[in-house]
Amino acid sequence: xxxxxxxxxxxxxxxxxxxxxxxxxxxxxxxxxxxxxxxxxxxxxxxxxxxxxxxxxxxxxxxxxxxxxxxxxxxxxxxxxxxxxxxxxxxxxxxxxxxxxxxxxxxxxxxxxxxxxxxxx
Numbered sequence: 001x002x003x004x005x006x007x008x009x010x011x012x013x014x015x016x017x018x019x020x021x022x023x024x025x026x027x028x029x030x031x032x033x034x035x036x037x038x039x040x041x042x043x044x045x046x047x048x049x050x051x052x053x054x055x056x057x058x059x060x061x062x063x064x065x066x067x068x069x070x071x072x073x074x075x076x077x078x079x080x081x082x083x084x085x086x087x088x089x090x091x092x093x094x095x096x097x098x099x100x101x102x103x104x105x106x107x108x109x110x111x112x113x114x115x116x117x118x119x120x121x
Contacts, residue, residue, distance in 0.1 A: 001069055003044040003087070004103070005061040006051070012059035012102050019095035025088055027080055039077060039088035046085040048104075053081055058106040064099040 007015065020042045027037040048060050065072075075087040 001065045001067065001072070003046060003063045003065060004048045005042065005044055005063060006049060006055050007057040007059055007061065009057075009059045009105055011057065012061055015061060016100050016102060019100075020091040022091045027077060037077070041075065041088040041090045042094045044087045044089060044094070045081065049081065049084065053084075059102055060104045062101050062103040063094065065094070066097045
């Protein structure tokens, strides 16, 4: 199963080198129960999200999980992102069952890219 995670370039390098660490996430209150919706783990989606839809960062990681999608259902968070599935999965589960690679870096985060644009203008 191929999933995606957005983060900073330096954090992406650390994740590839050392694996994920759990983070705390809050999604407001549940419309039915009125209770706070919180989760601890790694934010993963089934598609690359634009910056305004998920965590900030210039790097996108591809996570290839060797688990079936059914095994992820307890970690799914519904109703947060339109047209995408979101999971908050414990880091130990992701690290144990995943291949992690940097699939893209926003070129605007690079000093070289900014400098070239300045020269071209």
